[in-house]
Amino acid sequence: MKLAIASPHYRSNRGNKITADRLWSGLTKEGAETAVVSSTDNEPLPGGTELVIGFHAYKFAAYYRAFGRGLPYIVTVTGTDINQDLHTEERGPVVREMVENAEMIHVFDTYMEKEIRTYFPEKEVLVLPQAVTIDPLPRVKSDRFTVFLPAGIREVKDISGAVNALRPLGESGDIRLLLAGPVIEENEMEKISPFLQEEWLEWTGEVPFSEMRELYRKCDVVINHSESEGQSSAVLEAMAFGRPAAVRDIPGNAGVVTHMENGLLYEGEEGLRDAVLLLKQDTSLQEKLREGALKRVKDRHDPEKEAAFLMNRIKRILS
The missing domain is CATH 3.40.50.2000 (Glycogen Phosphorylase B;)
Structure with a gap:
């Protein structure tokens, strides 16, 4: 065949x-x-x-x-x-x-x-x-809570919206935001370029899949701020690596994440900011979501x- x-x-x-x-x-x-x-x-x-x-x-x-x-x-x-x-x-x-x-x-x-x-x-x-392969990772110790957004830079991923939402937390020293993904639409890159000189925001550019594991290892939470998804590979990877996921409440994400069971669902920029703060402040919730995420991918993926x-x-x- x-x-x-x-x-x-x-x-x-x-x-x-x-x-x-x-x-x-x-x-x-x-x-x-x-x-x-x-x-x-x-x-x-x-x-x-x-x-x-x-x-x-x-x-x-x-x-x-x-x-x-x-x-x-x-x-x-x-x-x-x-x-x-x-x-x-x-x-x-x-x-x-x-x-x-x-x-x-x-x-x-x-x-x-x-x-x-x-x-x-x-x-x-x-x-x-x-499907996804389960591979729980220990967290690399860091002096700052790290939020990871893996996605190609294009309008539907709303990277600029996520940057805008988390900028107050970054500027206050509460978090660090790590972006990884290729530039697909230049006009979207232009929206975030002015912020790349700021200490709290880092963009790695395009990263081979074989090297993504190390980026997941360095983060505390993975986010997805897309306006539309089928089923995000990045969200599933986060769950398989044992990272809490905070994702926009759209059908493709809600089909994977059950709120407060294996991740967090949120609406809008304020919702994203609140979800990240909640996870930063509640380590027991982080562990609960980690366990729920690993169970989900084991049972269903x-x-x-x-x-x-x-x-x-x-x-x-x-x-």
């Missing part, structure tokens, strides 16, 4: 690359000859490919028309394709066509399943949460189960 995973921006260290690499590893272990191609770089499919797993319905569309036409495919919904693109005049018809003609739609949580069933009631939907379940569906499609 020859499979291909078509991931947008695969050559950049972003969430889609992490997901693609994990699925590649799992499906390969399940016996499939699997390749990963970057759909936004127009990397051709290997000869003999039997089925394509395309990430992001809109970004996959042009690639499929150029390289995969006629092949069966699965669409993996990554968030903005359904939360945003589906509802625009320009991109909506493209998303609809790709979803309607897919063999199956793969989503990460039940919220997105409901969205798909609302607009495409006849489609087969596979709800399969992203096992890499071997993810690959086996997906492979069973693929075999059924190709039979």
Whole structure:
């Protein structure tokens, strides 16, 4: 069996690359000859490919028309394709066509399943949460409470909003904010550049996935301030590393984090600031959320189960 995973921006260290690499590893272990191609770089499919797993319905569309036409495919919904693109005049018809003609739609949580069933009631939907490997890390001792925000710098991640929210805490010496991720939209980088000279804020730039572990080890809490998410790899990584997560209360995040059980949900900039202060002041809550997070990923996000379940569906499609 020859499979291909078509991931947008695969050559950049972003969430889609992490997901693609994990699925590649799992499906390969399940016996499939699997390749990963970057759909936004127009990397051709290997000869003999039997089925394509395309990430992001809109970004996959042009690639499929150029390289995969006629092949069966699965669409993996990554968030903005359904939360945003589906509802625009320009991109909506493209998303609809790709979803309607897919063999199956793969989503990460039940919220997105409901969205798909609302607009495409006849489609087969596979709800399969992203997987992650559990690796609890001890905290590196620091004289300042460190907040970590791993995300590519683009509008939907609202990095500037997070910086604005936490600036009072940083300037007062209460926290340090660490940013890590590539610049995807220059205009968004311009919003945070003026603050990078301040002592409380650090941006590492793009970091290879193999080096991210050390950044998680240095932090006290991981935040996600996105306006839209499918299911954040960074949030799951934080939980697997045993770091408390404070995340914006949007469907993709709320599908993973249960408030005060395995993380914190908040609304708006003031909510982010309050969540960070709460965690800084309450070490017992930090430990409670750490334990809850590790339990969640152990129970619901096992890499071997993810690959086996997906492979069973693929075999059924190709039979």
